[in-house]
Amino acid sequence: MNTSPTSLTIRRPDDWHLHLRDGDMLAAVVADTARQFGRAIIMPNLKPPVTDTAQAGAYRERILTALYQAGLPEGSFEPLMTLYLTDNTAPDEIKRARESGFVHGVKLYPAGATTNSDAGVTDLLRHCGAVLEAMQRHDMPLLVHGEVTDPAIDVFDREAVFIERVMQPLRQAYPALKVVFEHLTTKDGVDYVMQAEGPVAATITAHHLLYNRNALFQGGLRPHWYCLPVLKREVHRLALVEAATSGNSRFFLGTDSAPHVKGLKEHACGCAGCYTALHAMQLYAAAFEAAGALHKLEAFASLNGPAFYGLPANEATLTLEKSGFDIPETLFLPDGTQVVPLAAGESLAWRVAEQGGALSAWPLRFQRLPTLK
Ligand SMILES: NC(=O)N[C@@H](CC(=O)O)C(=O)O
Ligand SMILES: [Zn+2]
Numbered sequence: 001m002n003t004s005p006t007s008l009t010i011r012r013p014d015d016w017h018l019h020l021r022d023g024d025m026l027a028a029v030v031a032d033t034a035r036q037f038g039r040a041i042i043m044p045n046l047k048p049p050v051t052d053t054a055q056a057g058a059y060r061e062r063i064l065t066a067l068y069q070a071g072l073p074e075g076s077f078e079p080l081m082t083l084y085l086t087d088n089t090a091p092d093e094i095k096r097a098r099e100s101g102f103v104h105g106v107k108l109y110p111a112g113a114t115t116n117s118d119a120g121v122t123d124l125l126r127h128c129g130a131v132l133e134a135m136q137r138h139d140m141p142l143l144v145h146g147e148v149t150d151p152a153i154d155v156f157d158r159e160a161v162f163i164e165r166v167m168q169p170l171r172q173a174y175p176a177l178k179v180v181f182e183h184l185t186t187k188d189g190v191d192y193v194m195q196a197e198g199p200v201a202a203t204i205t206a207h208h209l210l211y212n213r214n215a216l217f218q219g220g221l222r223p224h225w226y227c228l229p230v231l232k233r234e235v236h237r238l239a240l241v242e243a244a245t246s247g248n249s250r251f252f253l254g255t256d257s258a259p260h261v262k263g264l265k266e267h268a269c270g271c272a273g274c275y276t277a278l279h280a281m282q283l284y285a286a287a288f289e290a291a292g293a294l295h296k297l298e299a300f301a302s303l304n305g306p307a308f309y310g311l312p313a314n315e316a317t318l319t320l321e322k323s324g325f326d327i328p329e330t331l332f333l334p335d336g337t338q339v340v341p342l343a344a345g346e347s348l349a350w351r352v353a354e355q356g357g358a359l360s361a362w363p364l365r366f367q368r369l370p371t372l373k
């Protein structure tokens, strides 16, 4: 790795938690991710959700078509598909998913916890025992949205309570099951992941590294900083920064980039989700630089994730340059609707070399194409 104050070259990173959506939104956003990342774990919370291997295969084809239509070179980006766990997922589906070669995880959404989670699981250990057992046997990771939905629990405490009520009994019952605690947001979560026995890891978003909950209320209500799990206190942000920059291989990059049209974010009941795919590595570079830890960015972004998922690191590289990046105010979709990226209108120090502006036309010239299985 070559580090200097003005340029940083790392292995091409991957995004281990991404929402690409479908249709026009998919077509509009997919190139933003593929410009920066070699692979991404694609979240299955579509309407209706992606619940079986056949649906995951069809969604994968739609993603590849959108990439092709955006003018991306074939093989330049690999979507790693996931299934949406329900109370009715059949254990046989796990075998099919594993044998497909393109499904890399099964996602737990506690019913009602977040965007498009109505079909989620109502009681994991009671309803999904046989599936969890099959996942453990087939080495299929469980990816969790780690928040309880009990309305009696304060929204800022839902991750900590999830550890007690779900994670600990789950780990005890299935000690060899690989579990990724997605979009970790608290010191409680960091402490848990650090000390847990067995194959446990966590993704961390750029926004949870950069902002605490004050960002939601800065001079007024700021819907573009609203996501789930919601931003937390500064003490939690500091714990996340320490974990991400520690070099501990249990922590890796997952943007949770989750686009919603502007009208549904700036709304009486605004949607949860921040759009960060456009400027993901710029945001992570800002967070790592502020912590004096740019030299730890490659492990977090490009090495720890593939190691946990049992995949090789990318062969290609990505170069960041310290020449400034202006975040656009708005991105336009083909149907005229708009998406507002996180921190719209602000400027960042780092840019991805050769990256164009908002939803700009391909091509970015790869130094070398990633090796794909
Ligand atoms: N993170 C979010 O705030 N929203 C995600 C769902 C999720 O990851 O929980 C979405 O799909 O919009
Ligand atoms: Zn989530």
Ligand SMILES: [Zn+2]
Pocket: 017, 018, 019, 043, 256, 258
């Ligand atoms: Zn998400």
